[in-house]
Amino acid sequence: MMIVVLSALLIPLRSHIPAASIALILVVPLVVSIAIGGILAGVVATIAGFGTYDLFFIPPYGTLAVGTASNWIPLGVYVLVGIVAVIINRRFQLQRERTAYQARILERLASLPATLISEHSVEQVWRTATERTVNLLDLRGAMALRPDGNVLQPANIAGDHELADKIAETFIGSNGMARIGAITIETLKVRSFALSTLSDNFGFLVIWNEELPDALVQALNVVASQISAALERTQLHDTRLKLDTLQEIDSWRASLLRTVSHDLLTPLAGIKTAITTLNEFGASLEPYEYTQLLDTALGQADRSIQLVSDLLNVTRIEAGAFHLQYQDTNLVELIQQVAVAIDFLSVNSKLDLTAPEDLPLAHVDVGLLREVVWNLLDNAVRHSPVGEVVHVTVDLDSDFFIVHIYDAGRLVEGVDQVRLFDWFHAAGTSGRSGLGLAIARSFVEAHHGRLSVHATKSGTTFTFTLPRIP
Numbered sequence: 001m002m003i004v005v006l007s008a009l010l011i012p013l014r015s016h017i018p019a020a021s022i023a024l025i026l027v028v029p030l031v032v033s034i035a036i037g038g039i040l041a042g043v044v045a046t047i048a049g050f051g052t053y054d055l056f057f058i059p060p061y062g063t064l065a066v067g068t069a070s071n072w073i074p075l076g077v078y079v080l081v082g083i084v085a086v087i088i089n090r091r092f093q094l095q096r097e098r099t100a101y102q103a104r105i106l107e108r109l110a111s112l113p114a115t116l117i118s119e120h121s122v123e124q125v126w127r128t129a130t131e132r133t134v135n136l137l138d139l140r141g142a143m144a145l146r147p148d149g150n151v152l153q154p155a156n157i158a159g160d161h162e163l164a165d166k167i168a169e170t171f172i173g174s175n176g177m178a179r180i181g182a183i184t185i186e187t188l189k190v191r192s193f194a195l196s197t198l199s200d201n202f203g204f205l206v207i208w209n210e211e212l213p214d215a216l217v218q219a220l221n222v223v224a225s226q227i228s229a230a231l232e233r234t235q236l237h238d239t240r241l242k243l244d245t246l247q248e249i250d251s252w253r254a255s256l257l258r259t260v261s262h263d264l265l266t267p268l269a270g271i272k273t274a275i276t277t278l279n280e281f282g283a284s285l286e287p288y289e290y291t292q293l294l295d296t297a298l299g300q301a302d303r304s305i306q307l308v309s310d311l312l313n314v315t316r317i318e319a320g321a322f323h324l325q326y327q328d329t330n331l332v333e334l335i336q337q338v339a340v341a342i343d344f345l346s347v348n349s350k351l352d353l354t355a356p357e358d359l360p361l362a363h364v365d366v367g368l369l370r371e372v373v374w375n376l377l378d379n380a381v382r383h384s385p386v387g388e389v390v391h392v393t394v395d396l397d398s399d400f401f402i403v404h405i406y407d408a409g410r411l412v413e414g415v416d417q418v419r420l421f422d423w424f425h426a427a428g429t430s431g432r433s434g435l436g437l438a439i440a441r442s443f444v445e446a447h448h449g450r451l452s453v454h455a456t457k458s459g460t461t462f463t464f465t466l467p468r469i470p
Contacts, residue, residue, distance in 0.1 A: 002029035003045060007052045014057050022057045023074040027081050034085045042089060046082030053078060098215045105219040108136045112223065116230035123155070125234055129205065129227045130158035137216065139209045140188060143168060146203035155203065163188060163208070171206055182212070191217065193224035195231065202231045263307055263435050267300035274300070307435065310371055314442045324368065324446060326469075328361040331394055331401060338373045342381060344390070349381045355394035362401050363469040368443040372451075375436035376405045376462050383409030383460075400449070400465040408459045420453055440464070 006029055010022055030049050034042030054064055058071045066072055112132055119125045126144040134142045141159030145152040145168075152172050157164045167190055170183065182191040188208045195202040205224055209216075274297035282290060316322035332355045339351045362369075380390045384407040391406040421441040437451075444451040449465040 002032065003049050003052055007056055011056055014061075019057050019071065020074045020077075023053060023078045026053055027078060030078075030082050031085050034082070034089045038093065039086055039090055042082065042086040046079060046086070049082065050075065050079055098213075101213070102215045102219055105137065105216060106222065109219065109223060109226075112136065113226050113230075116226060117233070119230065119234065120237065122231060122234050122238070125227070125230050126155040127158075129223075129230070130156045133205070133207065133220075133223055134159040137219075139207050141167075141208050143206040144203065145172065145192075145206060147201070152203060160208075167206065167208055191220075193220055195224055195228045197228050197232045200232060200235065202228060259435055260311070264304055267304045267307075270300040271297045271304075306371070310439045310443075311435070313368070314439055317442060317446050322446070324365040326363050326365060329364050329366050329369070330359075331355070331362050331403070332359060334366065334370060335373055335377075335392055335394070335403075338370060338377055342374070342378055344381060347381055348386050349384060350389045351377075352389050352391045353394075354392070356396070359394060359396065360468070362466055364447060364466060365443075368446060369466075372440045372443050372464065373403075375440040376464075379436060380405055380407035380409065380460075380462075383407060385409070396468065398468075400467055402463065402465050404461055404463050406459055406461040421451065 003026060006026060010017070010025065014022065026049050030042075030045045033045035037045075051064070054066065054075060055062065058066060058075065066075065112129075115128055115132060116125055119128055126146070130142040130144050133139065139159060141157070141161070141164060143157045143164060144155040146155045147153075154164075154168055163185060167185055167188075170185055171190060171192065182189060184190065185208070187210060189210070189212045190206060190208040191212055193205045193207075195205055205220075205227060207220065274293040278285075278290065278293050278297075285293070313322055332353065335353060336351075339353075344351050377390065377392075384390060388408040391404075393404045393406075395402040395404070421437050441451045444464045444466070448467050451462065451464040454461045454463070
């Protein structure tokens with residue numbers, strides 16, 4: 001329409017304006033039509049403009065004849081301008097469509113970074129990245145490939161699994177390394193995206209779909225960057241946890257050394273005292289004094305050796321390398337034997353032991369159980385007021401032997417009774433033993449029993465159970 005109107009205005013002036021100038025004037029509505037109406041409008045405007053220009057401004061007027069050869073020049077320029085304008089407009093249109101498509105994809109992917117950040121393990125990041133990418137972009141499938149030694153292995157597959165194995169086999173290649181770029185498998189286009197940061201290579205994201213437009217590929221490059229950042233963040237988080245764990249282990253190791261040193265120091269000091277006395281005054285000592293000092297040194301040496309042996313046995317139990325030597329045992333007799341060895345009378349303590357007359361034999365490892373009873377009785381004697389009685393009762397129900405050891409000693413106020421049996425609950429903080437309770441708990445649990453403590457203002461009761469095995 002613009003060309004028709006403009007031509008009507010120019011016809012009275014065609015004898016005063018050169019044909020080439022009129023061609024330039026008529027180009028303006030042509031370009032405007034293409035810019036506003038697109039390709040179809042541009043083609044129609046070009047044809048209409050060519051016909052109008054030839055019909056009304058190229059002599060002889062009123063015909064489509066061109067006349068002289070020089071008239072082809074403005075006609076050709078007019079058509080050429082129209083074609084170039086159509087091509088440029090088409091390119092702009094494609095660019096706009098591509099930009100709009102990318103904007104829609106990125107809008108769909110907007111929630112992906114926040115989702116990846118919320119994951120706390122590399123495995124979760126791989127799974128979320130593949131599944132969310134497939135769902136958000138309506139892809140046929142996606143696969144995460146990560147290094148396993150010198151080769152790549154699938155970490156997770158999402159979407160259509162029908163060709164996943166073939167895609168993995170084809171894409172990874174015989175040398176275990178991924179083929180970079182795009183390939184076609186049957187009717188599907190497959191493309192890989194490297195997942196890496198400045199410091200790490202995490203593997204590849206492989207996606208497959210019937211169509212993979214360039215705009216989608218560019219958007220997936222953004223997705224690959226987001227996944228790489230999430231993997232690096234998760235890896236740094238894991239590294240920090242490992243460092244925290246190592247620091248905690250170092251702290252535990254230091255606590256264990258302090259506790260072992262504390263428990264060994266007392267018997268070693270007793271041994272040294274006895275030997276020093278014998279060395280300096282042995283010749284002047286009475287025979288019974290000489291023998292008593294020797295017995296003290298030997299007893300303390302045996303206790304030190306037993307403590308080290310118990311620690312080694314605990315280590316073997318926790319490693320699964322210790323096999324209990326079960327035998328039928330009278331618990332009452334075993335407790336009495338331990339009480340005699342501890343020598344209650346020497347520390348002005350007494351033992352009150354009660355048990356059912358028909359108490360059956362217990363199926364236990366005598367060596368380990370003797371150490372359990374020793375630690376608990378020795379602990380009770382050392383922490384009871386002088387002259388107090390240590391009460392021991394042996395009960396049983398349908399499943400367990402139940403042994404209670406009660407003394408009048410009191411736990412330090414505020415002590416965590418659960419942590420009392422921890423290996424690294426340093427001796428002295430509870431007023432109780434150092435390693436003895438931890439060793440006793442380990443040996444009881446090796447029998448599939450339990451050791452617990454119940455403290456009141458009047459005293460403390462340690463209770464351990466042992467399964468009744470027919």
